Amino acid sequence: MKIAQEFRAGQVMNLNGQPWVVLKAEFNKSGRNAAVMKFKLKNILSGATQEPVFKADDKLEPVVLERREVTYSYFADPLYVFMDAEYNQVDVEKENLGDTLNFITDGMEDVCEAVFYDGKAISVELPTTIVRKVGYTEPAARGDTSGKVMKMATLENGYELQVAAFIEIGELIEIDTRTGEFKNRAKG
Template structure:
């Protein structure tokens, strides 16, 4: 059993006897109240989607599915193709990737975990930390040193994230794939 707060995109849960893959999670915390987790879920049996809200400490049955370590191979609209160490290819629908598709680029070397349900590849879990090059960001503003100053930056693959003021175009940065947040400049 996992709590709603522990679930991440790619996890599969059982609700009312039906398996659902978590596509997106958003946690909201307020002062005195418990955390609320909004989730976008996809039904594995009927290919329908829904958005629902849970309390952060709600317990859910996490289904243990077969997982394989794979690398990204190529994109064949609307499928992302991944390959395992034995050169078997697995197609994953782009909508099943959720926010992870923003971090998938040609030639990526990171190992991903492809999840299977009844022999069908249903989701991909990226490593928690990946390194990408900044393709564009505005130069730092002189004199703006008050506190933690952030600015938008476009990374390989076209995704836009918020980075620290000192990051320049061409820098390699480390990104937390669970939250999509900038962690640090990579060496």
């Protein structure tokens, strides 16, 4: 058991027999009252969110999730299939992937991390930075060089994002998977 004050964002706790991931943890201490922890939690299994408040010294049960490195293999509606290092197949349901779907493409070689709860794959985390090819973008407007000029671009898989004005069709770009934003032109 851990006290509420020890939980940080990204950790998982067991509440009423359900696993909840901590999205936000905030410590509050007012003059007269006891110290409290305000949490923003998301249920790993159902996706529901809640914002409970606990006393800072309340005891809560942590949940340790298993993680394994995997690579994307193929899509078998409604499951995305990944393979681990021992060639074991890991099936992840489409709705559990969330924003990760924007960056999954056939033939991708990025090493991802599958997260397991109770022996079942519940999500997949991509590397922080990935490289993808621009499928389409408008030509840059001539003479517009003031500040940070951005334009829309579409990746080969159909995902749209803002890129720098100098990016052209067919170029490889780096994308931050946490925010879905363009970082810079890929090197090499």
